[in-house]
Amino acid sequence: xxxxxxxxxxxxxxxxxxxxxxxxxxxxxxxxxxxxxxxxxxxxxxxxxxxxxxxxxxxxxxxxxxxxxxxxxxxxxxxxxxxxxxxxxxxxxxxxxxxxxxxxxxxx
Amino acid sequence: xxxxxxxxxxxxxxxxxxxxxxxxxxxxxxxxxxxxxxxxxxxxxxxxxxxxxxxxxxxxxxxxxxxxxxxxxxxxxxxxxxxxxxxxxxxxxxxxxxxxxxxxxxxxxxxxxxxxxxxx
Numbered sequence: 294x295x296x297x298x299x300x301x302x303x304x305x306x307x308x309x310x311x312x313x314x315x316x317x318x319x320x321x322x323x324x325x326x327x328x329x330x331x332x333x334x335x336x337x338x339x340x341x342x343x344x345x346x347x348x349x350x351x352x353x354x355x356x357x358x359x360x361x362x363x364x365x366x367x368x369x370x371x372x373x374x375x376x377x378x379x380x381x382x383x384x385x386x387x388x389x390x391x392x393x394x395x396x397x398x399x400x401x
Numbered sequence: 402x403x404x405x406x407x408x409x410x411x412x413x414x415x416x417x418x419x420x421x422x423x424x425x426x427x428x429x430x431x432x433x434x435x436x437x438x439x440x441x442x443x444x445x446x447x448x449x450x451x452x453x454x455x456x457x458x459x460x461x462x463x464x465x466x467x468x469x470x471x472x473x474x475x476x477x478x479x480x481x482x483x484x485x486x487x488x489x490x491x492x493x494x495x496x497x498x499x500x501x502x503x504x505x506x507x508x509x510x511x512x513x514x515x516x517x518x519x520x521x
Contacts, residue, residue, distance in 0.1 A: 381446055
């Protein structure tokens with residue numbers, strides 16, 4: 294299976310700062326089928342990015358995804374108070390579908 | 402608008418089975434798939450399986466292959482996930498989510514989650 298490793302585990306930043314989250318795959322992700330989800334405490338995950346760089350409907354443009362092959366990045370250009378949450382990457386290029394361990398973005 | 406609503410929390414004893422439902426609305430149920438994912442307390446997300454809501458084809462994670470059954474009732478726009486031989490390690494929030502018709506897809510709408518607690 295394609296194992297996804299996210300780093301860092303926790304990112305401590307202030308509102309207005311830039312956040313850069315990494316997701317590294319153990320094998321190349323077919324067709325760059327990589328998604329990013331945001332999860333807040335007590336809530337279900339919500340889709341942010343699919344196909345590595347396409348924003349889901351209604352997602353603000355401060356969220357952007359990039360990368361290909363085995364290295365992917367989620368960037369939040371300027372953190373808003375509502376962006377402090379846990380972020381997961383997921384590959385759907387091969388079965389079994391797999392998720393990364395998550396990156397928690399917390400208020401510094 | 403698209404909605405995915407799951408059944409309520411369950412408490413089960415070890416060795417029992419649990420069946421969670423996932424009712425979809427706001428779109429053509431048979432035109433998409435339903436995926437099942439679980440999240441143990443404080444842990445990441447774990448994919449369990451998929452059902453094409455149109456033709457009923459399924460695919461399961463090898464980890465759950467022997468214990469999970471995913472079905473659907475197109476007349477009720479509802480999918481079901483049954484997990485058998487429960488153990489304490491199965492205590493988790495179980496989510497269903499809409500995906501594209503094929504297995505290899507992202508999940509664009511998620512249910513609210515169903516907490517399954519396994520305890521003697």
